[in-house]
Amino acid sequence: MRLALLLAAAAAIAAVPVFFEDSYWRANLTICAINVMLAIGLDFILGYAGQLNLGHSAFYGIGAYASTLLIMKLDTPFWMAFALAMALSGVAGMALSIFAVRLRGHYLAIASLGFAVIVHQVLLNWISVTQGPLGIYAIKPPPAIALPGLPVIAFSNPANMFYLVAGFALLFYLLLDQLARSPIGETLTAIREDEVSAASLGINCAAWKVFAFGVGAAVAGAAGAFYASFVGTLVPDAFIITESFTILAMVILGGMGTLIGPVLGAIVLTILPELLRGFGDLRLVLYGFALMLAVLFMPGGMAQAARLARALCGRVLRAQVPG
Amino acid sequence: MTPNVAAKAVANDGWRAPDGVLFRGECLNKSFGGVHAVRDISLDITQGSVFAIIGPNGAGKSTLLNLMSGIYQPDRGAMRLEGVDLVGLPAYRRVRLGLGRTFQKIRLFKHLTVLENVLAGFHVHHRIPAWQYIVHARVFQRDYARCRDEAMRLLEFVGLTPRAATPAASLAYGEQRMLELARALATAPRLLLIDEPAAGLNAAEVEKLLDRIGRLRARGMTIVVVEHNMDLVMQIADRVLVMDYGQYLFEGSPAEVQASPAVIAAYLGD
Amino acid sequence: MSTVILQQGINGIVFGSLYVLVALGLTLIYGVLVQINFAHADVVTLGAFAAYFFTFVFGGNYLVSIGVALVVGAALGWLVNAAIFAPLRERGSELLPLIATIGASILLQNAMLIWFGPIPYAFDSPYSNAVLRLWGGTYITWQNLIIIGVSTLTIAMLYAFMKLTYMGKALRAVAQDRETAGLMGIDPNKLIMLTFVIASALAGMGGAMLGPILVLTPFAGTTVIVKAFAIVIIGGFGNVEGTIIAGLLVGLIESYTTQLVNPGLTDIVVFTLLLAMLALRPTGLIAEKREENV
Ligand SMILES: Nc1ncnc2c1ncn2[C@@H]1O[C@H](COP(=O)(O)OP(=O)(O)O)[C@@H](O)[C@H]1O
Ligand SMILES: [Mg+2]
Numbered sequence: 001m002r003l004a005l006l007l008a009a010a011a012a013i014a015a016v017p018v019f020f021e022d023s024y025w026r027a028n029l030t031i032c033a034i035n036v037m038l039a040i041g042l043d044f045i046l047g048y049a050g051q052l053n054l055g056h057s058a059f060y061g062i063g064a065y066a067s068t069l070l071i072m073k074l075d076t077p078f079w080m081a082f083a084l085a086m087a088l089s090g091v092a093g094m095a096l097s098i099f100a101v102r103l104r105g106h107y108l109a110i111a112s113l114g115f116a117v118i119v120h121q122v123l124l125n126w127i128s129v130t131q132g133p134l135g136i137y138a139i140k141p142p143p144a145i146a147l148p149g150l151p152v153i154a155f156s157n158p159a160n161m162f163y164l165v166a167g168f169a170l171l172f173y174l175l176l177d178q179l180a181r182s183p184i185g186e187t188l189t190a191i192r193e194d195e196v197s198a199a200s201l202g203i204n205c206a207a208w209k210v211f212a213f214g215v216g217a218a219v220a221g222a223a224g225a226f227y228a229s230f231v232g233t234l235v236p237d238a239f240i241i242t243e244s245f246t247i248l249a250m251v252i253l254g255g256m257g258t259l260i261g262p263v264l265g266a267i268v269l270t271i272l273p274e275l276l277r278g279f280g281d282l283r284l285v286l287y288g289f290a291l292m293l294a295v296l297f298m299p300g301g302m303a304q305a306a307r308l309a310r311a312l313c314g315r316v317l318r319a320q321v322p323g
Numbered sequence: 324m325t326p327n328v329a330a331k332a333v334a335n336d337g338w339r340a341p342d343g344v345l346f347r348g349e350c351l352n353k354s355f356g357g358v359h360a361v362r363d364i365s366l367d368i369t370q371g372s373v374f375a376i377i378g379p380n381g382a383g384k385s386t387l388l389n390l391m392s393g394i395y396q397p398d399r400g401a402m403r404l405e406g407v408d409l410v411g412l413p414a415y416r417r418v419r420l421g422l423g424r425t426f427q428k429i430r431l432f433k434h435l436t437v438l439e440n441v442l443a444g445f446h447v448h449h450r451i452p453a454w455q456y457i458v459h460a461r462v463f464q465r466d467y468a469r470c471r472d473e474a475m476r477l478l479e480f481v482g483l484t485p486r487a488a489t490p491a492a493s494l495a496y497g498e499q500r501m502l503e504l505a506r507a508l509a510t511a512p513r514l515l516l517i518d519e520p521a522a523g524l525n526a527a528e529v530e531k532l533l534d535r536i537g538r539l540r541a542r543g544m545t546i547v548v549v550e551h552n553m554d555l556v557m558q559i560a561d562r563v564l565v566m567d568y569g570q571y572l573f574e575g576s577p578a579e580v581q582a583s584p585a586v587i588a589a590y591l592g593d
Numbered sequence: 594m595s596t597v598i599l600q601q602g603i604n605g606i607v608f609g610s611l612y613v614l615v616a617l618g619l620t621l622i623y624g625v626l627v628q629i630n631f632a633h634a635d636v637v638t639l640g641a642f643a644a645y646f647f648t649f650v651f652g653g654n655y656l657v658s659i660g661v662a663l664v665v666g667a668a669l670g671w672l673v674n675a676a677i678f679a680p681l682r683e684r685g686s687e688l689l690p691l692i693a694t695i696g697a698s699i700l701l702q703n704a705m706l707i708w709f710g711p712i713p714y715a716f717d718s719p720y721s722n723a724v725l726r727l728w729g730g731t732y733i734t735w736q737n738l739i740i741i742g743v744s745t746l747t748i749a750m751l752y753a754f755m756k757l758t759y760m761g762k763a764l765r766a767v768a769q770d771r772e773t774a775g776l777m778g779i780d781p782n783k784l785i786m787l788t789f790v791i792a793s794a795l796a797g798m799g800g801a802m803l804g805p806i807l808v809l810t811p812f813a814g815t816t817v818i819v820k821a822f823a824i825v826i827i828g829g830f831g832n833v834e835g836t837i838i839a840g841l842l843v844g845l846i847e848s849y850t851t852q853l854v855n856p857g858l859t860d861i862v863v864f865t866l867l868l869a870m871l872a873l874r875p876t877g878l879i880a881e882k883r884e885e886n887v
Contacts, residue, residue, distance in 0.1 A: 052688060099871055105687040106629050106830070110822045111871050114864040117819060121864075125857040175457060182456045182463065183442075183449050183470075190443040193432035200392060200426075201510055202418030202447035241819065245695050252692050257434075284703035291696030295689050296680055 006174070013166040017159040026158040030230050032270040033166040034223045036173070039250040039262035041219030044176055045093075046248075047256030048185065049212035050192025051100045055112030056247050058096075058119035059217035061239030063089040063224025065123060065130060068139050068234055073129075078142045078229070086221040092119075093217020094210050101206040116241045123236035135235035139228050155229075165226045172219050177259050179215070188212055189257070249291050255303025264302045345370040345545050346391070346514055351400035353386055360386040361397075362569040368514070373536065373546045375560035377553065377580075379589065383569035384549040385427050388516050391547070392424045393417045404514065419447050423512025425503040427519045427549070433492040437483055437502055440491050441474040444509025477505040481535065497528040504535070515539065518549045533559055553590070557581065565589070596730045601848045603727075607737040608806075609844020610744035614799035616821040616828070616836050617751065618670075618792030624831035625767050625788045628687065631694040632673050633821070634814030635701035636793045640666045640800025641809055642709060645716050655718050659743060659801040666797015667790045673697060674789035679782070698815075705811035718805040740802045747798065748837065751791070755833065764788060820860075823867040 020026055042056045067085035070076040076084070099111040123130050130136070141155040142164065155161045179185060187208055190198040195205050228234050246269070254265020269287070276283035298304055346368040353361040360383045368374045376384045389395045391402065393414030402409040404420050412420075432440050449470075455463040478484050481501040486494060491502060500520055507515060520536075521529050536559055540546060550556050556563060557577045565573040565580060567589045573580060580586055615637055622630050640662035647658040677693045720735035727733060755761040763779045764787070800814070807813045824843050828835030843863055850859045 046688075052691070099868070103871060106623075106627075106691070107826065107871060109629065109691065110826050111868060113819060114823060114867045114871075118861055118864045118868070121857070121860045125855070125861070178457045178459065182459065183446065183451070183466075184456055186439060186443045187446055189435060189439070190432055190446075193434060194430050196394060196414075197426070197430040197432065198443070199394075199414040200418065200424050201444045201506065202415050203443075204413075204415045242815070245699065248692065248695065249699075281703050281707050285700050285707070288696045288699030288701070288703060291699065292677065292693050293696075295693040295696065296677070299684075299686075299689055 009170060013163065013170065016166075017162050023158055026162060028270065028274055030158065030162045030165050030226075032267055033162065033169045034227050034230070035247070035250060035266040035270050036169045036263050037219050037223035037226075038247045039254065039266040040169075040173055040176055040259055041216040041223070042247050043216075043251045043254075043256055043259060043262040044180075044188075044219070045212050045216035046251060047258070047262070048180060048188040048192065049209060050189075051097070051209060051212065052105055052109040053096075053100075053112045053213070053216075054109050054241070054244050054248070055096060055114075055116035055119075056216075056220055057239045057241060057243035058112075058116040059089045059093055059220035060224045060227070060243065060247075061119055061123060061236070062092050063221030064228040064234055064239070065224075066221070067225035068136055068228045069129065072136070072139070078140075082142075082222065082225045085225045086218045089221025089224065090214045090218030093213040093215075093220075096217075097210045097213035100209045100213060113241060113244075116239075116244055120236055120240055123239065130234075130236065133236060135233055136228075137233050139232045139234065141229050141232075161230055165230065168222065168226070172222065173259060173263065176215070176219070180259060184208075184211075192257075249287070251301075252299075253290065253294050253301050255301030257300075258303040261301050261303030268302070343370045344368065345405060346547075347401075347403050348387075348391065349401040351387065351390055351402065352398045353383075353390055353395055354398055358569075360569050361390060364400075364564075364566070364569075364571055366564055366574075368545060368547060369562070370545055371540065371543055372561040373540055373548060373559050375556045375563045375577075376547065376549045376566060377551055377556055377563060378566035378572070379551065381568075382566040384551075384566055385518055386569075387566070388424065388518050388547070388549055392422055392516055418510050418512075421511075421513035422516065423507040423510045423514070424516040425500075425507050425518055425520065427522070429496075429499050429503060431491040431494075431499055431502060431506070434490060436488050436490055437478065437494065438471075438474055438487040440502055440506050441477055441509050442470055444506045445470045445473070447510060474509065477508055480508070480538075481505045482531065497524045500524060500528075501532075504532075508539075512544070514545045514547065516547045516549075519551070520548065521550060521552055521555050529555065553581075597852060598849075599729060600731045601852045602845065603731060603733055603737070605845035605848030606841060607733075607740050607844070608847060609841035610741055610748075611799050611803050611806075612817070612821060612824055612844055613748065613837050613840030614744055614795045614802075615817055616824040616840050617748070617833065618795045619818075619821055619825045620828070620831055620833060620836045621764075621788050621792045623825065624833075625764065625785055626678060626682075627831075628678060628690045629694070629822075630673065630678075630792075631691065631818070632669075632677075632697040632701065633694075633793070633796055634818035635698055635705070636666045636669050636673075636796040636814070637800040637803065637817055638705065638811060638814035639669055639701070640797030641716070641804035641807070641813060642705070642714075642800075643797070644801035644804050645714055645809065648718075649716075655720065656739070659798055662797040662801035663794045664797070666800065667794040669797070670789040670791075670793020671786065673793070674786055678785070678789070682785075702811050702815075709811055711810060714804075714809040716804040716809050721805055736805060743798070743802065747795065751795070752833070760784075760787065820863060823863055826867055827870050 016029055017026055020029060038056065038060060042053065045051050045053045063085040066088045067081040070081035070084055071078060096112060096115050100108050103111060124132055126132070141161060144152050144154040146152045153160050155164060187203055190201065190203060191205050191208055198205055250265035250269045251262045253269060254263065255261025273283050273287065276286070294301055344367045348364065348366045351361055351364045364387055376387060378384055386395065390397050393409065393412060397410065404422065407420055409417060432443060435443070449466055451463050451466050475484065475487065478487055481504055483498060483501060483505065486498065491499065494502060500523070504517065504520065520532055524532060533555070536546060536548070548556070548560065560577050563575065563577055563580045565586050572589055573583050573586050575583070615633070619630065619633055622628065643665040644655070644658035644662045647653040647661045648655050673694070677697060678690055681690045681693065718736045720739055723735040724732045725735060725738060755765055764784060767781065767784055803817060807817070820843060824839045825836055827843070828839035846862060846866070847859045850862045
């Protein structure tokens with residue numbers, strides 16, 4: 001079952017660029033894959049470990065700027081910079097989790113918001129390094145891969161870039177899914193549900209929060225590194241705090257606490273606004289409205305809706321079988 | 324046992340428990356603002372016994388249990404579990420030493436299923452190489468199967484087998500109490516602390532609870548029960564500590580407690 | 594030099610008292626519900642727009658427009674409670690209302706974007722150019738004098754309401770211990786509604802007075818609200834006195850950082866202070882430690 005789903009996902013990734021030929025849509029597909037990474041990383045922290053993190057945009061921004069600066073200022077090879085960016089974002093996540101260890105719920109939400117504001121402001125004001133609001137231009141795509149006996153795979157080609165990013169998104173999904181299905185998943189959800197109870201079962205809540213933040217932030221760092229190399233320009237406002245809210249909306253509308261939900265949420269919330277472009281600013285009004293409605297009537301998001309639909313189908317089918 | 328705790332045990336080698344004493348608390352104190360919830364309480368809990376703590380509401384019983392399990396740290400006093408100094412040790416570290424507990428105000432993982440609640444209790448018992456958390460290979464599979472078996476056995480023990488896949492929040496009250504017990508048992512405690520397990524149970528459920536406590540004791544588990552229902556205490560306890568206004572009032576066998584004028588006065592005056 | 598310091602002190606107090614108005618609303622709501630309201634930002638923005646339209650489109654008096662903003666804010670506060678917090682109260686989640694208000698905020702901001710457009714409005718209060726000279730070469734505009742006067746008066750009235758009236762006492766009782774709510778014989782739903790209306794009225798007024806200072810766009814409230822959250826934490830969530838002190842403190846820090854260091858660094862300084870505060874004294878400037886009752 002899981003293998004079948006995995007193959008289906010791989011096939012979908014392989015097929016998608018074939019159907020979307022124009023570069024506008026291919027660009028959106030890559031952004032979509034980046035958003036998937038952001039959403040599952042946040043979900044690991046928020047949906048599994050239950051930590052109210054509103055600073056995910058900061059980890060994203062740290063990954064993007066760290067990889068770009070390493071490549072452009074220190075001539076670091078792309079993949080090395082990529083790994084270091086992930087590590088740095090992960091460390092930033094672990095640093096922020098110190099607040100999660102000491103604070104509950106809303107205090108952590110505000111602390112993480114404050115952290116995101118600081119990171120954004122540092123990117124804006126540390127002009128000698130980040131070039132501030134002017135931004136960094138002409139960031140190169142990842143280096144081409146030349147395997148013997150095969151044509152060179154160049155990532156300046158948007159379809160190849162999509163394959164690369166989507167492949168990594170799938171990899172991270174699998175990684176987090178395996179963790180979530182192991183006793184680590186049980187441990188994190190226990191912390192989410194009740195820390196005092198969790199401690200009474202021998203769980204070191206502080207250490208596991210550090211872990212969840214580290215993992216989730218590192219995945220966001222990877223998303224940032226891909227974003228910079230894909231878009232080619234970096235400005236601090238790409239990582240403004242409202243970006244955290246957008247990622248949050250993907251997780252919530254998809255269904256937090258499941259991994260497939262946020263994947264769907266990221267896909268729908270990336271593609272849908274593009275489809276609704278004709279509506280102009282109204283689409284964002286709808287976006288906000290949908291988020292509100294989801295919380296009020298379907299807090300489990302699309303994942304919950306799918307479960308309900310399945311249960312309903314089952315009941316209808318059983319009703320039709322006589323006896 | 325983690326190395327740290329082992330080192331601590333060695334460091335405390337000078338202290339020898341009197342024969343058969345598993346837990347010793349000396350002169351424990353805890354205040355909340357102006358409320359002196361536990362005042363100068365000392366207690367010795369014998370290996371393999373059922374030790375009851377009784378007293379009117381607000382007497383400080385739960386607070387004493389919270390001191391023992393590490394939810395609060397005492398303002399003053401000493402505690403040892405088999406020679407290991409507990410003071411300053413956080414709650415989660417005490418679980419590895421063999422302390423398990425349930426809560427008076429039920430604190431289940433509401434959105435998890437009954438089975439998942441129990442599975443979370445095996446946290447300290449997993450022995451899986453780190454890489455197998457990502458690639459679920461042989462050791463992982465074996466651990467997975469063993470935990471599930473063990474969890475189902477515990478659910479059978481408390482009579483919740485048919486409810487395994489139900490979310491904990493939708494259990495009946497009595498079932499929730501039993502699930503708390505199963506979850507605490509999953510940590511494989513040597514000293515089990517249960518806080519008002521019979522509160523809100525009907526007669527049949529109380530009967531079942533008494534039976535299960537008896538069976539655990541027969542297996543050699545040491546149990547501390549907080550309870551304000553006298554009759555229940557008389558049936559299961561080997562020894563009873565009576566508290567009132569955070570203070571020691573009396574300690575003795577159930578028969579001695581029933582005969583004590585001080586205890587009777589406190590209960591009637593309540 | 595000392596003139597600069599004095600002048601920035603005055604400006605800091607002006608900003609600070611507006612922050613206090615906005616942050617007090619958040620703190621009141623938190624005190625009663627233990628919930629965070631992100632839509633508070635849009636109450637501020639809408640208050641500013643209400644004042645703008647009242648003054649410049651309908652030709653009303655600016656002072657009266659502050660009252661108009663108050664009413665608009667109160668109405669929006671009522672709506673936010675009725676639509677989001679009341680239905681979600683039973684769930685007892687700290688996450689869901691917060692996210693719903695983020696949704697509401699996205700909705701309101703973009704609705705305002707449709708109506709008002711993205712171009713900043715030039716909101717010049719008629720009192721912005723009239724200057725009152727003070728000692729030692731410092732000065733204050735009539736606009737800023739109005740801000741300090743109205744804020745002080747409002748805060749004093751709120752304080753008197755909380756300390757002297759039965760309703761206010763009930764409100765404080767609930768903020769300290771939610772279980773006594775019912776005991777005082779006051780319907781907690783009414784109390785919560787009242788809190789939202791008062792809190793949002795304050796934010797609406799704050800918006801009317803911030804309008805001429807801020808770059809007035811549909812997103813203006815967000816920058817204010819993020820800072821108001823910092824203030825609420827520094828002052829101690831739910832703590833009125835702490836919020837007043839923290840609000841003035843943040844106003845002063847901003848003013849001095851802008852003048853003496855670098856305007857770009859103000860947010861960094863304020864939020865670093867917030868994080869330091871959270872790391873060292875998470876319960877705020879003037880509050881005691883409490884242990885969870887298990
Ligand atoms: N976390 C806490 N904060 C403040 N007071 C507490 C706390 N825990 C217990 N108390 C107070 O300590 C006293 C003893 O409470 P408790 O130990 O729960 O009594 P019991 O379990 O015997 O009914 C009570 O007056 C109670 O209000
Ligand atoms: Mg109790």
